[in-house]
Amino acid sequence: MGFTLSVHNYRGLRRVEWSPSGVCALVGPNGSGKTTLIDVLQLLQDASRSGFAKAISMHGGAYGLRHFKAERDEPVIFNLCVEDASWEVRPQLSLGPGGARLPRRERVTLGEEVHDAEEFEEEPEYAYSFIQAILQGADPIPASLQRLNDISSSYRDYHHYALAGLRREGSLLSGDLRLLDDGRNLFAVLMNWHSRRDHRDRWTFVVNVLRGCYPELFSDFSFPIAANIVSCEVHTPNGHTLTPALLPDGFLVALIHLCAVASSTRGGVLAIDEPENALHPFSIRRLMDAFREWSDEHDVTVLLATHSPVILDTFKSLPEKVFVMEPAQEVLPVPLDQLKKRSWLAHFSLGDLYEHLKYGAPAGADEA
Secondary structure, eight states, X not given: OOOEEEEEEETTEEEEEEOOOSEEEEEOOTTSSHHHHHHHHHHHHHHHHHOHHHHHHHTTOSTTOBXXXXXXXXXXXXXXXXXXXXXXXXXXXXXXXXXXXXOEEEEEEETTEEEEEEEEOOOTTOOOOHHHHHHHHOSSOOHHHHHHHHHHHHOEEEOSOOHHHHHHHOEEOOOOOSOOTTOTTHHHHHHHHHHOGGGHHHHHHHHHHHHHHOTTTOSEEEOOXXXXXXXXXXXXXXXXXXXXXXXXXXXXXXHHHHHHHHTSOTTOEEEEESTTTTOOHXXXXXXXXXXXXXXXXXXXXXXXXXXXXXXXXXXXXXXXXXXXXXXXOSSXXXXXXXXXXXXXXXXXXXXXXXXXXXXXXXXXXOOO
16 A cells, blocks of 8 residues: 655654655665664554654654754645545744743645634543544545555554563463564464464465574474463474473564564554664564565565675665665665666665765765
8 A cells, every 4th residue: 555654844854755665675874764764654643543742752752853954934845645545734832931842734635625623732641533523523534544544543663572582481471463572472363363363374374484584493382371471382393392491593583573463454564673673684584575575465565774794685676665765865774776777776785885884874984
């Protein structure tokens, strides 16, 4: 499902115009705004559910909301657009003796039809979203507006996995069918997929890819339950049984990645921050193939904020899917094939070029 995300003057993001689709890599130096960018859709989701003031407090607070180089009269703007529908939010931050105030304007556009909310300031505990008010008042809901809301409401930004908790405590027994952003309900989700015929395709996908990634380690799962806790046992091809405490970090990370992608909704969007952590290059390549397979079959957009040369090499024939937070560019992120000619890129490893600072390098860095 195609969408465009526009951001102006938010934290480290001066100007963003981004229309990703399929499996995409987001690269650039530390501090260039990769993590901030993939967090914006989560911020908009939280604003839609709980109001903008509460969402900002959940995403770092009011300080530094406006880009440090932006003038006082330059607005902070968030805009999510799907086809002829768009949702725009313009928060106005003021800091004073009474603390932070965050009045804002919202606008929902449907083709030529514009719905404006007057500037207002909500109480921190008061959840109000103009787009939700528009949705509740529409009968029927226009298809493009429904798709916009689906993207916002289903987005997940996966990071900081709860590996220690999974090893030590397992997952709470639940009916969850979708992975949480830190993976703490991993074992419950897997068990539920296994027992539900209507989710068997997700289970089959995860198990088959794991067998390809770890042929000597993984054959099958079982899920022991004690009270309200579900754990996981891995059965090896040699007949051994491994508990979570005995599993390599890389195996658990790969398992969470796969469940993150498989639990996405059709047409949805998800992000994984630094997916290469703890993984061998062989596993990374297998996972990238699997991400693309699921993305193609289910119209899912997978955003990977990464520094991994191995991941970048898998985009050899797809440089337009590598987006670069290039410090010298006015509008970010920039597709790699707009920074460098495709005919030139074809002669090199994209990972080697990144390692040698040919793109996505810190400002002022000497090229190796």
